[in-house]
Amino acid sequence: MIPIQRLIGYALLAFMFAAPALAEEVKAGDLVITQAWSRATPGGAKVAGGYLTIENKGSAPDRLIGGSADVADKVQVHEMATNNGVMTMRPLEKGLTIEPGKTVKLAPGGYHLMLFDLKSPLKQGDKVPVTLEFEKAGKVKLSLDVQGVGAQGPAAAGSAGGHMDMKKMPGMKM
Numbered sequence: 001m002i003p004i005q006r007l008i009g010y011a012l013l014a015f016m017f018a019a020p021a022l023a024e025e026v027k028a029g030d031l032v033i034t035q036a037w038s039r040a041t042p043g044g045a046k047v048a049g050g051y052l053t054i055e056n057k058g059s060a061p062d063r064l065i066g067g068s069a070d071v072a073d074k075v076q077v078h079e080m081a082t083n084n085g086v087m088t089m090r091p092l093e094k095g096l097t098i099e100p101g102k103t104v105k106l107a108p109g110g111y112h113l114m115l116f117d118l119k120s121p122l123k124q125g126d127k128v129p130v131t132l133e134f135e136k137a138g139k140v141k142l143s144l145d146v147q148g149v150g151a152q153g154p155a156a157a158g159s160a161g162g163h164m165d166m167k168k169m170p171g172m173k174m
């Protein structure tokens with residue numbers, strides 16, 4: 001017989017060892033950024049999406065206005081939306097506002113970072129360094145955890161987010 005306390009101990013240990021992949025938390029001023037991830041880009045794709053969660057713990061709004069990455073020529077903040085039944089995406093010219101006390105999630109099918117003209121493909125398991133630029137918090141360095149091609153969330157087993165895949169959107173305009 002194994003005492004129940006020991007079983008609970010094992011479960012906690014297992015949880016603690018499973019968690020670090022998602023544990024990266026980047027603080028910049030009043031902002032806390034977590035769950036930064038991307039998807040593998042097989043077949044010579046030249047663009048990739050970047051996804052992350054930004055929490056504003058301060059008392060004033062901040063704005064994500066852009067970014068850069070060594071692996072890409074250009075990084076933009078994009079919004080995806082459906083207009084007359086057609087999926088479109090566009091750069092957010094004025095950036096993405098994160099209101100005080102709010103959490104904004106960049107995820108497939110919604111807001112995202114767009115990495116253009118990749119110099120090398122993103123591979124599952126890679127950590128891609130990216131610098132984000134905020135109006136108030138300034139430049140923030142973090143890395144995107146690259147997941148599998150069809151991933152919808154930051155974890156391999158993640159089922160968060162919708163069921164949309166960029167490549168499956170016939171009406172999508174760049």
Ligand SMILES: [Cu+2]
Pocket residue numbers: 078079089090112113114
């Ligand atoms: Cu985009």
